[in-house]
Structures are given as structure tokens and as C-alpha cells.
Amino acid sequence: MQTRRLLLSALLATGVLAALPAAAQSKDREYVVASSATYTPFAFENKDKQIVGFDIDIVNAIAQKEKMKLRIVNTPFTSIFASLNNGDVDFVISGVTINDKRKQSFDFSAPYFDARQLIAVPKSSTVKSLQDLKDKKVAVVSGSTGDDVISRVQGKTSANIRRFESTPLIMSELSGGGVDAAIGDNGVIAYRASLDPNLKTVEDPNFPKEHFGIVVRKGDKALLDRINAGLAAIRADGTYNTIYKKWFKTDYVAQ
Structure with missing residues (x-):
């Protein structure tokens, strides 16, 4: 009995025991997602002040495939990257163009939208x-x-x-x-x-091609892998095209 009490005290002292419940409940974790709801039709507020749009449908579809719980927060674009770096949010979907400068500070998913x-x-x-x-x-x-x-x-x-x-x-x-x-x-x-x-x-084929990506903190490979897996799944089963057609009234054609 004394040995068990000593072991319990040691676990509490090292923080191991405190970490166990969080690990056990990791599957129930809620991910906070930042999106600037000022960019129709990607993200905007409807008449009921709900955040809706193409980006929102895409991230919710990814979450459904990966069984992730999300909470989407309306975040001004000017502070969206600071919120990610500070840990206030877990990832960002907000019509963010993938470019070399941003890739120095953040990691991006595979492209989810072809922009031009x-x-x-x-x-x-x-x-x-x-x-x-x-x-x-x-x-x-x-x-x-x-x-x-x-x-x-x-x-x-x-x-x-x-x-x-x-x-x-x-x-x-x-x-x-x-x-x-x-x-x-x-x-x-x-x-x-x-x-x-x-x-x-x-369309003019001479316009340069760009891509939007979902943004995570640098090095957050586990989260990035889940996002990419979910994105690949919704592309494969037609969900992506259904969402694309809902917002843009045409089938998706890869650029």
C-alpha cells in the first residue's frame, strides 16, 4: 500500500498522471479554426450571424472524414496569423494564398482551391x-x-x-x-x-495560377497529415465537387 502511495506521489510530481486524462480524451479534442468572415463566398456571415461559405463547407467536410470536432471563430485577417502563432487557434482556413514567404513561417495543406x-x-x-x-x-x-x-x-x-x-x-x-x-x-x-x-x-490562360491552402503552425505534422487525409478523401468521393458546385455553379475542373 505504501509503495502504491509513493508511486502515485511520484507520478503527480512528474506530471505524468496529470497528462493521462488529456491523452485519453485526445480523440474528443476540439480544434479551433480561424477564418475571416468578410470574403464572400469563401467565408461570410449569413443573416443569422453564422459563418458560412465555401471554406467553411470544405473544412467541415474534412473534419467529418477525420472525425474532428471544430469550433470556427471569426478572426480579422490582419491578426489571423498572430492568432495561430500565439496558440489561440489550431489552424486557419481563410482564402490564404500559398507562397514562398508564408511557407517560411507556416506549413500549408495541399491546395484546396485553384486561384487566379x-x-x-x-x-x-x-x-x-x-x-x-x-x-x-x-x-x-x-x-x-x-x-x-x-x-x-x-x-x-x-x-x-x-x-x-x-x-x-x-x-x-x-x-x-x-x-x-x-x-x-x-x-x-x-x-x-x-x-x-x-x-x-x-478565363485567360495567361493569368498566373495561385492556390489557397489551410495553414498550421510550423512543424505541426500530425494535424497537417489529418487535414491532408481528409482533403484527399473529399476529393476522391465527390464531396469536394459537390461543395464547389454549390458555391460556384459549375463543376470543378483541375487547373
Whole structure:
């Protein structure tokens, strides 16, 4: 009996016993996921203040495959990486582009979305490429990639480039006939265009390809492996395409 008490005391002193319940309950752990709910259709708040969108459906589908419990928190994009580094959240899904600079500080999942620029025009338009916009009035978000690409075609000071503060504004200008085209991130442009039966989208193969990834802390291989396994599973069984079609009104085609 005395020996058992001594062993118990030793375990408590070393923290081993305290760690046992956490280990036993690891399968029930809740993962906190950060997403900036200001980027329709990837993540945004609905009328009931719930965070919804493509990113949210994707991460929930991954969690279902991997039997992970999630709590999604609306986090400003400007502080989303600090929240991850500080341990306030376990991982991030928020339309984050995978690039070499970010990969120095964080680890990324396999790509879950193929990103690029996309042109929106009226359905009657004959525009087939970026070069066809050389003499057209084009709306872009000021300082965006879309602004850069049309500035290289028309010249940065071109009076035909109309700059606005957000994608909804450039799409509103296009719908109202104020411009001949709008250029922006493909996911957002495709979603907004799908809401207007008088608009269509035009792809230009010369636009550079980018990819969105789910972000974890550097070296968190166990979590990254689970995310990648879940992502591979939803791609394989058609769940990914179902979610993609729900938000973008078309089947997914690999780029």
C-alpha cells in the first residue's frame, strides 16, 4: 500500500498522471479554426450571424472524414496569423494564398482551391482574353492583382481603368453598364457573376495560377497529415465537387 502511495506521489510530481486524462480524451479534442468572415463566398456571415461559405463547407467536410470536432471563430485577417502563432487557434482556413514567404513561417495543406484572376463581362460581349480589353473600360479593386494586370495592358494612368474599394462595387459598376468588364479573384468574381443572369466570365490562360491552402503552425505534422487525409478523401468521393458546385455553379475542373 505504501509503495502504491509513493508511486502515485511520484507520478503527480512528474506530471505524468496529470497528462493521462488529456491523452485519453485526445480523440474528443476540439480544434479551433480561424477564418475571416468578410470574403464572400469563401467565408461570410449569413443573416443569422453564422459563418458560412465555401471554406467553411470544405473544412467541415474534412473534419467529418477525420472525425474532428471544430469550433470556427471569426478572426480579422490582419491578426489571423498572430492568432495561430500565439496558440489561440489550431489552424486557419481563410482564402490564404500559398507562397514562398508564408511557407517560411507556416506549413500549408495541399491546395484546396485553384486561384487566379477572372474577367466578368456582359453576356453579349465578344471579349475572349485580357488583350481584348486594351481599349475597354475596366473596373478593378484598387491596388489588387486585377489592377496590376490591366495596368500592364493599358498603362497605369489609363482613364479607362476604373478603380474601386471592393469587388461588390466593381461588379455593381459592370451590372450598371458603367464599364465593359471587371477583373478580380476568380472565386469572388465567379460567385458574383452567377448572381446576375446578364453576366458571364472569361478565363485567360495567361493569368498566373495561385492556390489557397489551410495553414498550421510550423512543424505541426500530425494535424497537417489529418487535414491532408481528409482533403484527399473529399476529393476522391465527390464531396469536394459537390461543395464547389454549390458555391460556384459549375463543376470543378483541375487547373
